[in-house]
Amino acid sequence: MxxxxxxxxxxxxxxxxxxxxxxxxxxxxxxxxxxxxQFPGSGVDSILNPITGEFSSLASLTLSGDFPSGRDASVLAAADPDASGMADSGDDPFTxxxxxxxxxxxxxxxxxxxxxxxxxxx
The missing domain is CATH 3.30.70 (Alpha-Beta Plaits)
Structure with a gap:
C-alpha cells in the first residue's frame, strides 16, 4: 500500500x-x-539567579539555547534582538x-x- x-x-x-x-x-x-x-538544545531546565553568574551565556539564559560547539556560537546568538527580552514577535507565523x-x-x-x-x- x-x-x-x-x-x-x-x-x-x-x-x-x-x-x-x-x-x-x-x-x-x-x-x-x-x-x-531557532537555537540548538532545550535550554535552561532549572531556575537560575543571573546575579550569581552561574549560567553559561546570555543566549542560554534568554533564548533557551544550548551551545556545546563553543563560545563563538553563543556570543553570535546573544546578538539576536530576541536575547534582550524586549523584542516583540508581532504576527510571527513561526510554529x-x-x-x-x-x-x-x-x-x-x-x-x-x-x-x-x-x-x-x-
Missing part, C-alpha cells in the same frame, strides 16, 4: 497533542510531535511544534482535515 507523509506546524503543543490523539483514534498509527527551535504523520495515500485527505481542524498548518 502506498503511503504519504504529512508535515504540519502548530503554534501550541496542546493543539498538536490533540491532533495526534485524534489521528490515533482515527486509526493512523505513525504520528509523532517534535519541537523545532515550533511539528506533527509528522505517515498515512495511506487513499486516506491523506481525511488525515489532513483532522490536522487542520486543530489549527495545523499543512
Amino acid at each position: 502506498k503511503e504519504q507523509n504529512i508535515l504540519a506546524g502548530f503554534s501550541t503543543e496542546e493543539a498538536a497533542t490533540q491532533a495526534k490523539k485524534a489521528l490515533l483514534e482515527a486509526g493512523f498509527s505513525t504520528v509523532q510531535i517534535d519541537h523545532v527551535g 515550533p511544534f511539528l506533527l509528522t504523520a505517515v498515512v495511506p495515500a487513499d486516506r491523506n485527505a481525511e488525515a489532513t482535515e483532522i490536522i487542520r481542524s486543530f489549527g495545523g498548518m499543512v
